[in-house]
Amino acid sequence: MSEAGxxxxxxxxxxxxxxxxxxxxxxxxxxxxxxxxxxxPADRRVELVAEIADHxxxxxxxxxxxxEASLRELLDRLGDPADIVAEACADVDAVTVPAGPGPVPxxxxxxxxxxxxxxxxxxxxxxxxxxxxxxxxxLAWLSRRFTVTEKILLTLVxxxxxxxxxxxxxxxxxxxxxxxxxxxxxxxLVSGPTVCTGFAFPVWLGVPLMVATxxxxxxxxxxxxxxxRDRAALEPAIPVAGPPGASGPNRWGAxxxxxxxxxxxxxxxxxxxxxxxxxxxxxVSTAWTSTEKWVATAITSAALVIPLTLAVMFAVL
Amino acid sequence: MFRMTGLVFGxxxxxxxxxxxxxxxxxxxxxxx
Numbered sequence: 001m002s003e004a005g006x007x008x009x010x011x012x013x014x015x016x017x018x019x020x021x022x023x024x025x026x027x028x029x030x031x032x033x034x035x036x037x038x039x040x041p042a043d044r045r046v047e048l049v050a051e052i053a054d055h056x057x058x059x060x061x062x063x064x065x066x067x068e069a070s071l072r073e074l075l076d077r078l079g080d081p082a083d084i085v086a087e088a089c090a091d092v093d094a095v096t097v098p099a100g101p102g103p104v105p106x107x108x109x110x111x112x113x114x115x116x117x118x119x120x121x122x123x124x125x126x127x128x129x130x131x132x133x134x135x136x137x138x139l140a141w142l143s144r145r146f147t148v149t150e151k152i153l154l155t156l157v158x159x160x161x162x163x164x165x166x167x168x169x170x171x172x173x174x175x176x177x178x179x180x181x182x183x184x185x186x187x188x189l190v191s192g193p194t195v196c197t198g199f200a201f202p203v204w205l206g207v208p209l210m211v212a213t214x215x216x217x218x219x220x221x222x223x224x225x226x227x228x229r230d231r232a233a234l235e236p237a238i239p240v241a242g243p244p245g246a247s248g249p250n251r252w253g254a255x256x257x258x259x260x261x262x263x264x265x266x267x268x269x270x271x272x273x274x275x276x277x278x279x280x281x282x283x284v285s286t287a288w289t290s291t292e293k294w295v296a297t298a299i300t301s302a303a304l305v306i307p308l309t310l311a312v313m314f315a316v317l
Numbered sequence: 318m319f320r321m322t323g324l325v326f327g328x329x330x331x332x333x334x335x336x337x338x339x340x341x342x343x344x345x346x347x348x349x350x
Contacts, residue, residue: 114343114347131336135336135339138340138343139343142340142343142344142347143347144347252346256342256346259339259342260339260342260343261339262335263335263336263338263339263342264335264336264339264340266335267333267335267336274335275334275335275338278335278338278339279338282342287346288342288345288346292341292342292345295338295341296338296339296341296342297338299334299337299338299341300334300335300338301334302334
């Protein structure tokens with residue numbers, strides 16, 4: 001500290017005289033806060049950043065913050081921007097999670113299981129013709145971590161997925177050629193013109209096209225998954241503590257993924273048993289409320305109602 | 318005949334409703350903060 005009351009840098013320069021370093025520190029802190037608050041509603045995000053900016057400005061206007069050290073101390077007291085956002089999130093959800101004094105809630109990092117499931121079904125899942133890919137498209141469009149461009153790319157890179165597309169190509173682009181033979185006057189066998197029916201790409205085009213069809217969805221899936229993972233890393237940690245009976249943690253665990261996969265594509269691999277196992281997984285999981293489990297059970301059980309209704313209709317008519 | 322009916326029922330009736338249930342559960346879980 002100099003005699004004039006301004007902070008000095010290590011090499012003795014005037015640090016706080018024009019507040020440029022202080023302004024930069026505050027601007028950087030508010031920038032990090034704004035970036036961390038991206039998942040909040042837009043108005044709450046602006047409000048939160050303005051509140052913190054006002055608080056800092058007020059402290060700097062008074063004698064409370066007079067140099068760089070005290071400013072850093074103030075920012076430390078405010079805490080990590082991600083923690084401020086997590087607290088703001090808890091306030092938004094105050095209806096379901098009452099705030100109050102108590103232990104700091106346990107938090108988990110947001111996972112990308114939904115995005116991984118979507119890409120897995122869009123690539124490997126296309127082994128189950130049409131359905132695997134279709135469920136992958138639905139999951140991809142449900143994701144909040146893929147941009148619209150990425151969703152369109154995932155959907156259109158290879159319609160119906162790599163394996164179904166190759167299967168379709170093998171069926172449609174089949175060519176049959178047959179040669180005709182005849183005998184000349186001396187009795188020798190003479191080959192006639194070869195007649196081909198159907199359509200096929202020449203080898204130099206067909207082989208690379210097929211390789212690209214199989215490889216491209218995996219490459220694009222990997223790229224968008226990486227970007228989704230980076231976006232998830234910027235999201236605030238999710239508090240998992242809550243009162244008993246409240247909605248469970250927002251967490252895609254192995255049980256939740258198994259429930260959704262078994263309910264969606266399980267029926268095509270293991271008729272009847274697959275969806276039933278999916279319902280069992282859903283009921284064992286704590287991620288859904290009882291109401292949600294009952295609704296899912298009712299939807300799946302509608303399959304039992306349809307044939308019964310048809311049978312009754314036939315019996316009556 | 319019975320096996321065929323079970324297969325048709327499983328594939329064309331139970332599987333599509335299972336997909337609807339799976340989408341419903343996904344939406345509910347994904348919409349939570």
